[in-house]
Amino acid sequence: MKLAIMGVGAVGRSVVDLAPDYGHVVTAVADSSSAAVDPSGIDVDAVFDRKEREGVVGSGDPEDALDAEYDVLVEATPTTLGDAEPGFSHVRAALERDRHAVLANKGPVAERYGDLMALERESEGTVQFEAAVGGAIPILSTIADFGPSQISAARGVLNGTANFVLSRMAAEGLGYEHVLAEAQDLGVAEADPAFDVDGTDAALKFVILSNVLSQGERVYSLEDATVEGIRDIPASALDLAAEDGRTVRLIGEATADGVRVGPRLVPQNDALAVSGTRNIVQFETVNAGQLHLSGRGAGGPETATAILSDVGRLE
């Protein structure tokens, strides 16, 4: 397959790196201000050298990548809220040309799911977004295999940064600010950690799960979610929880009652009480009890594998 990749952050770069292993050719890449296009495959080293030296990937406009020759557009620009631009327009451009779109960007799927599905209905192309929920973990493909109507609820930990902070606080008895600074040093937390520690990132993922599980019966966006972050959790709260054999995790829920994300008490030995940056999702199935999927929920190569699995499903 020929891939056009929008966005060259950690995820976009990893897709470029791994695409040949999966038998795909990258015919275009674009960042926010430039593009490199070559129908026979871009020169990866030259493109990233130039990005390093000049801050651009090529001499073209980003729109050139949208107009390039490709089978699948990979949308890996940063997640934006509200109108979910420019990611949404990138996907629209692909679908209007009857090409497939694979998203790692949560914005269009969480904030404009209805619009996105309407575009897909009018197109020969298909929209896939496994990489938007839980990185490498095959969450959406498991739902597709099981059948969304066979899953009554999804719960779990889908933000590695918040989980790292809470599990370090619990293990070391350290305060929030201290552990957050450590997480920033380790590259686990961003310089501006708000998206993660305020629960927004996890909420977007559970909004997406709700959209998938409700099968169009109801469309959710971030506005519909009840979201609480972890900034206000003192170390003493984790101590008191531990005395009682429990701990606190930032847990998301996509249930018939809607989407909810917030710090919750869970037993220390509970399946959902994963430690470090690990993610986990628990499905409540109609006929088969609970199902747990766990793994790495973020990172360049991890997320790229989910993107390339989606691309594989489109072949």
Add this chain to the structure above:
Amino acid sequence: MSDSDEAVTSDAEHETDGGERPQTHTIRLELVDKPGELLSALHPIADNGGNLLSIFHERGNLTPRGHIPVEVDVECPPDRFETIVSALRDEGVNVIQAGAERYGEELTLLLVGDIVDTDLSDTLRRIESSTDATLADLSLSAPDGRGGASSARLRLATRTGRTDEVFEHVHDVADEKGLHVVEPLVEVSE
């Protein structure tokens, strides 16, 4: 269950040594699915002067804790009833409901924030009075003393099926005082 007949007769005309006519009570229990569990749960009833009228053993149906619900109808003088319930508890039997009183679930939750200076006793009193929950246990941790961020762990006993309502009220009280509530993920007790 004829062996219990010796303690109390079902003859309504006959006064027992409890001094009052026996009444029928319903007790709901939770049993672990193990051989002998039912038998050992019924002993305290007979031993304390209760007359077993019927046992409804809902095998195949599970409580939220994964135990088997058992409903027992017992006839005994009113003043014996509490003794029977405590004897059952002493045997380690989980009594969910006895007579009109329901001993439902226990909820553990955390309150975090400036708990001390927002009048902890008032907070607890209001949580209890706005719901039918009772405070079963409280632990407080305020490492920075008054005024700093502190935490409290509350164990609330509440009636089965009322947990959502309890959380709603706890949130109302907490919101008013600028406190945060950390709810348990699954609202059943251990």
